[in-house]
Amino acid sequence: MKTVRIVLFILAALMAGLFFWLWSEVSTKQSALSEEPFGVAFSLVGQDGKPVTEQAFRGKPTALLFGFTHCPEICPTTVYELSGWMKTADPDKTKLQAYFVSVDPERDTPAILGTYLSNVTDRISGISGDPAKVEAMARGFKVYFKKVPTDPAKPDGEYTMDHSASVFLLDKEGRFAGTIAYGENPEVAVKKLQNLIVRN
Template sequence: MMRFILVGILVVMAAGVGWLTFDWYRKTNSSEAYGAPFTLVDQKGAEISEAAFRGHPSAVFFGFTHCPEVCPTTLVEMDSWLKKLGDEGRDVRAYFVSIDPERDTPETMNTYVGNVSDRITGITGDPEKVAAMAKAFGIYARKVPLDGGDYTMDHTASVLLLNREGGFFGTIAYGEDPDTALAKLKRLIAEG
């Protein structure tokens, strides 16, 4: 009798694990849009919304212009990936979303992003709306006070890859091998 109970418990547990795995896969490979609706401004001051992430594959990075290393490095890498993809990557859109909109005005973003690439669009806006967008996209961002009244930002350092429907497709980690990053972008172009 105890053996049947134990087998029954194992079957229920296996079914539960199977369902959780399926649910995770469905959510992460869904064609549904990732994040939540937003309305912010681009680096030129024009309104931009989640619709910008539809109709083409997208690479989205959240950072800030006063970032000492991670953000400028990632933007240069994104530009390099797009150049290496050449014609194959012509439909890929890249975005740099500021998590520090208090300092990152559209003008600041235009100068910062414009110095790196004409293929990357800067996004900023109302601090509360930016925070809501970052949270909806699963981005960690926190203001860290520095001596003298200044501050820096801790934040997620991965590039989000979104498919043509704006759904989550994967990530490129900070410092990831360039060949691996390119392979992920090629897969996004082919499958996303």
């Protein structure tokens, strides 16, 4: 009986050691992941026609949203609301930046995107470019989007885009720092932006 207890004690000690090792490994990997910039490297085009890379998301905290100019409700609402939240959180326009990446670059040229945004705000800059490059960038940022024909009988005709509606928040190193959901309480959204500024 004594031998059995000793064996059980040894097994328990080994299991505890294994658990601690696994916990340590997972914690280390999660910490390492959180230190990496969010998304992937990319080379697209800004609304001014100039090249834009992932380096645009460095230096200042960034609010990043994905959408398209033909969007009937979610995109214009988000652009309008985000602009207002940024005015409250960063009234002098020195601490935050924001970008709108089109998931419909076939229709949203940089110029069209620039006109669309400038009609609403001077706080958010547009990004578009080659469709294949836009798709690779958006997928790399874990964004869901899909072209949906408005008339199923004509799959090559008019279409809309189904897409993720959250605003991604990145710190000044480009690391993921949270999201603002579509329909977020305005006070909560402003607080998230203020917290993003404080932590940077």
